[in-house]
């Protein structure tokens with residue numbers, strides 16, 4: 470299968486790294502930014518072509534440009550796209566309806582990935598009206614992490630929680646690390662401890678299926694140090710801050726869409 474990529478920034482290149490792990494795929498990479506594309510090609514292989522060639526030769530095209538660039542990028546390609554190809558857009562807020570107007574006759578997938586896709590630990594939601602496109606998409610994303618199908622109406626929520634979520638988690642890891650440094654740990658020790666703690670705790674949630682509050686209760690002994698910290702987080706509106714961050718991101722997604 471020839472799999473093309475137009476838009477090889479943070480997200481497009483993360484997806485390309487995951488797709489490169491699939492058997493029997495040839496990668497066609499857009500040469501729009503020769504420096505970025507060349508570096509990626511050196512890492513994962515594939516051919517460098519211009520956008521029109523990628524569109525003409527690919528069986529599947531991943532579109533990784535910014536939402537405001539989607540229409541102009543597709544219009545530039547004009548009549549050149551392969552008629553039978555599947556197009557997969559990762560653009561925040563760009564609906565299947567809008568994509569169908571820009572790419573009439575193509576099977577379409579709208580996806581919402583996050584950057585941990587690059588290391589096979591992503592969280593990707595997707596929606597499509599074509600069962601063939603869904604099957605191809607799932608096959609190509611097999612090495613990307615978790616992939617779930619959702620209704621298109623939930624895409625903004627998925628974007629705010631999982632697409633934007635890594636930034637919120639990094640901020641939490643940074644803050645835990647700062648506290649470690651304040652109390653004498655080296656920066657690298659503190660960040661490693663914070664990151665591994667977040668990773669292990671997240672894996673506990675997924676592996677046990679327990680509600681996070683149950684897992685938290687299991688580590689808060691009466692009158693102990695952990696409950697002292699938990700109360701301080703509550704006092705400072707930690708959970709409300711996280712909920713507000715997701716809601717602000719969701720509102721902004723809707724404005725951008």
Ligand SMILES: NC(=O)c1ccc[n+]([C@@H]2O[C@H](COP(=O)([O-])OP(=O)(O)OC[C@H]3O[C@@H](n4cnc5c(N)ncnc54)[C@H](OP(=O)(O)O)[C@@H]3O)[C@@H](O)[C@H]2O)c1
Pocket residue numbers: 475476477478479480481499501502505520533534535536538542559560561581582583584632633
């Ligand atoms: N970053 C995330 O965590 C995330 C999560 C979910 C979804 N997304 C979605 O992923 C898409 C890309 O976001 P990003 O964060 O990866 O942005 P980005 O790093 O700016 O990547 C966009 C890339 O598109 C290239 N580009 C622009 N115009 C082009 C054209 N006409 N032809 C070919 N390539 C072109 C840009 O190259 P130049 O810079 O050289 O112009 C850039 O490398 C967006 O639609 C975003 O909504 C991102």
